[in-house]
Amino acid sequence: MTALTGSAAAPPEAPQPVGHARPGTRASWRERLALDGWGGLTLPLIAYLLVVFVVPLAIIFSRSFTDPTLGLDNYRAFFGSPVYLNVLVNTFVTALLVTGVTLLIGYPYAYLMTLASPFWRSVLLVVVLVPFWTSLLVRSFALVLLLGNTGVINQTLLALGVIDEPLALMRNFVGVTIGMVQVLLPFLVLPLYASMRAIDLRLVQAAEGLGARPAYAFWRIFVPLTIPGVAAGLLLVFIQSLGFYITPALLGGPGNIMLGELIVQQVSAVLRWGFAAALAAILLVTTMLLLATVNRFVDLRRHLGVDR
């Protein structure tokens, strides 16, 4: 999230609302934080974030340069080994793929929710929310029972004679993707549904009234209006994917290690905290760089409603 509000974003062209400092002009910290009147109430929140987020983050960063020895050894160890770089690449590839599949499934699902009758809408909502409230570990284990060679899916297909050999549905990339998409789908569907509900469907009707075919009206009118929801959902899913470790650990194979797993291993099994800190720093910085790059092409601030 830091990337969105921090230095990564280009200076907005629109005039700033009163109370914000314009880029380039000197403003007191009160003005910068909009601390006029009720704004002072945010001070405890800022202090809280400082203590539980900024300070620990600073400690992690400093630890990556000082533990066990002062210098860049931890980073050298990371970039010196093709294995770790592969893990980093695998982490981002997995996160991108999962985000893509989540969108493919989540968009039609959220759209269906806006069209459905109130009864079916609540059914669809419950179907999304119940897994959302269930422990991640439980869901991942449940998927193990579904996807294994002796799991429900393979046994059913074998019994029906559809396949002769069990399908390799887990301990590989397929299993990781199925698991992570299942876990992350609510994070896309819920913001997307919220933004779709806010769209005035008369706009689409108007387009159709002016002669657009339904598909064209949908594509030109409805879809662009859902982009803020899509952007919010995709970001939530993508950033969470990057830090996943339980699901890939349970459903993935030895070749699908993600950076999160590596960090956990370094923190709790090998106790190389400096190296773990370096891994965390690398994950954070690469994520921020990626978001900054995306931001050059897509105005994330606008789509996320930061500048309105």
Added chain:
Amino acid sequence: MTTAVVALSMLATACGASPDSSEEAASSSEASELTVVMWGGEDQQVTVDALVMPWAEERGVEIRQDSPSDYAKIRAQVESDRVTWGAVEVEPNFAVTACENGWATPLDFDVIDVSAIDPQFVNDCAVPILEYAFTIAYNTDKYPTGQHPTSWAEFFDTEAFPGKRGFWRYATGAMFEAALLADGVAPDDLYPLDIDRAFAKLDTIKDDIVFYDTGQEQVQLVSSGEVPLIQAWNGRIFEAAQAGQPVANEWNEHLLSYDHVIIPNGYPHTDLAQEWMNWFLNSPEAQADYANASAYAPVNDAAMEFVEPHVGDELPTSAANAAKRAAVMDYSYWAEHYDPVSERMNEWMAG
């Protein structure tokens, strides 16, 4: 995200982010209480019931529990000088590392009488709490007893015994020992391990290996038949067999292992923890109760006479099973080589 938060909070604790709790620890030191930390789950319950509570009730000590054992938390508590964990069950290689780094308290063997315990299981900072074995566990539907692999060489023979093989995903899971025994290394020459040779042997079955993380996974994999052959912890397999699952232990060439108990350095009730250690090491009947409930072996041989016969047959310390032992895990080797071998294992798994 989640990972980062976990790491953050651990590192923050390590750096003493909350100074107030150390006072708490100091003020409660007058009370008679001991915190024991084990791997959790049913096994922890069984251990506490058999090996902790009888002593605590007799002695009037209040027992607190936490789980699971977490090496990062031990290190964080010691380095931030606010130790709340008293007696912690750990793997022996970590006990050695913790002792060397000053994370574990050197024990006072005037207080703790270890004369009944095999000295190879005792070190400066740790005493053993249980013994167990890495066995060849097999699915009895896939390989009926008598037609199952009875040696690590057969375990590695995927032509004679087709099917997936399971190993624990950590370097200390005896996978390397098994590979070397399978490749013909004599048990006496096992340590120091020839890691190159072990990897070469593992390469031959790499595509058939499935790694498990937890004991539940281990039992689930072998009893469902998904991984019909698995290098397992004897107690888990025995429990599953008792519960009617189609699994069994092959005892031939098993590797004997054990768990240690350490006291994190700076624990305010170290005296009590040592007193408890002395009690359970020298209470054969309590250890037998534990063995009967868990199918893991007592560390005091005198306990064997109190163990029920059908359980005794499934313990690594029974005379019949002990005769089939290949080797005892050498954790001083692992204390020294755990990190580089783990790293190489990651590399190998990802490659």
